[in-house]
Amino acid sequence: MTTTLERILTRVQKPARYTGGEYLATKKPLSSVDVRAALCFPDTYEIGMSNLGLRILYGVLNQMDGVWCERVFAPWGDMEAEMRKENLPLYALESGDPIREFDLFGFSVGYEMAYTNILNLLDLAGLPLRSEDRTELTPLIIAGGTCTYNPEPLAPFIDLFSIGEGEEALPELVTLLRQAKAEHWSKPEFLRAAAKLPGFYAPSLYEHSYHADGTIAAITPKDGAPKKVTKRLMRDMNEAYFPTDTMVPSTEIVQDRVMLELFRGCIRGCRFCQAGFIYRPVRNRDVELLKEQGISSCQQSGYQEMTLASLSSSDYPDLLPLCDGLLEWCAPHQVSLALPSLRADNFSMQLMERLSAGGRKSGLTFAPEAGSQRLRDAINKNLTEEDLLASCRTAFSGGWNAVKLYFMLGLPTETDEDILGIADLADKVHRVWKESSPNRARGVRITVSTSCFVPKSHTPFQWEAQNTQEEYLRKVTLLREAIRNRSITYNWHDPETSFLEAVFSRGDRRLADALEEAWRNGARFDSWSEYFNLPRWLEAFKTCGIDPAFYANRTREKDEILPWYTISDGVRDAYLWDEREKCYQAAVTPDCRTACSHCGANRFCEGGVCHG
């Protein structure tokens, strides 16, 4: 550790974020290393270290001979100010070496509100923001993660995007980079070669042209780049690397527990949910393997809490045997099990007993998403009121006395009747509590939360307009006035962040100028309320001559070329349009396990058949 860093650290909050040295952080002798990589989650240490994807890729890269992968997170404002004041460039946590000396600098991008942090990190590293201004081959700036399914707003800044799951793709890229370094390739030469690797998108090899109305006229690949870049994925989760020997931070992080990944993908096909489409098809890990991985993770980390992670844990076919198998070891070792992401339609008494085996009954959270059956059908949530009430009855009679219900406002086809349905549903939940609680004297807390729906790329709602902020707030008022029961608390998310998310989630590369402008005017950590400032963003859009409503509040035509059409998750565009049509007819599509709906993702499966 340098004296400068040491001195700075005595002046900032939570200095343990910036030191490295955690148990099982990887260190390698430099003499054995010929490729140096740094993976960055562009948020605070506490959030970034909670990301399972980052830990997986860190482990995968460090398993490679000659490759040393380190970590970087976004410094909080006090640390950033000190670093700038003392001219301390962005460094990697393991070695403390400046990032600009690395070969590969990769960002894991989980949400749009992290975009300004990426620019800030490049700047703190002393690197030019724009790919075209970084003429050397290294450090090569790459990005991957959910958000990069629409990579366009970041296109001018990132050299190469890794689309989909990175466990196999990233080592291939590192191998190519090693060759390029040895043979002294130029950066353009390397990008042309990398664009031929499956799953890599080099944005500089695509030209976007526009119609006078601002929509895209054409996307033209150059230099032999493929017309479509299809995501990479692990076909067999039993073969996929899982970090049972992962780093244990010495300071508290958000997910300070073992995260056991049950499966990827989701069988449900909720029409608003991007994750439900881009991670298709569903791929389960074997129950025996999961037990081994879970127990081994606890033993190697010393964690006494384990959470079963997936998009919808109660859809794991062997959930009860898995819980029982884990509890057999966990209970005598005082390790508690947590099960987030439960669906309200298959939360059973048996499952509840296993959850309460840890002794504490925290609140339960269900996400009906919409207040009426019609709208739940339109978004293909496939959850009935009876199911929800039955689950609540199970929970209340089992002693739970707090339930949170999540909804979205502004879903396609929504009417005021649907919104009032939320208040009705909450009332019915309250009635169920009265009927089934064994101890009514303790009271009940029912929390209703709403957020403003953000249409996402690669979903059937990718053509939809987001509600304006005024419209959302009108609906909030409508709902607030309809909720009169004092046991029901209503919280709503402010629509400002959702609006900006909607701009970027379906934005094109012209937004990059506004992104840079907003960053120059101080935007960073936009997902943090202490930093977020919408007027600053509106100012930046104005300066760059961009109308954000064009991106957020406009309905797209069926034949419009959408900015992310170069990126394929395997699902057919025509399928998404059909699903959208079905929404307007309030027609449901069965889940993948009940019947294949021929979305196209089966192309990734052996023999063309998914095994959800």
Next chain:
Amino acid sequence: MAKHRILFSKDGTARFISHLDLMRTIQRAFLRAGISIWHTEGFHPHPYTAIPLPLPLFFSSECEILEFGLEGGATMETLPDALNAALPDGIRVHTCYEDGLAFRHLTFVRYQISMEFEEPLAQAAGKALSELLSRESHVITKRSKKAKSGQTELDIIPQIHCVESLVAQDDRLELQVLLRAQNPGLNPELLVNAFRAEYPDLSSFFTRYHRSAILDESLQPYR
């Protein structure tokens, strides 16, 4: 319950681990090393670990003590190596033993304070510091969680048992002091802050603190 203790050092990146995080870190290390320790009894049993004199953040130390109850998974001889393999960088266990002195006997702490100056001010600062330390009394106000006002007054002079050495050269001042450990005890940062307030022109640019010994009332190593 038989009470065991480990003597460990905390240095390097581990200096930035706070007391609370340190407790959590060591409890997890016990689990990783497969060493079982005594849990408190009651409605929410939790592992018992206690540190008699928590080390302030940023300080290094070669004489930290943690008390616990060893139940199995290691003997007192094998424990240091087993636990070291499960600890993060900068925390090293030297010995494990039982029947330590009661916490109330921990009376004095030796600190090495090293002050760096941007200019060759060390000698002048050394003189000024000697002057401050030779006073009959010097009362400072410090933050207090107990006092209603959030502040309390403390005379630092009686808390300084002795100055063992003071070496000033160019831009560095090395001070070794023996301070009272508890009731109320003195954090050496308060000493340096008091100096800074009295002699603002001689303020150091950066100060490091190292705890090198803990002693009982007869000035023998406290264990």
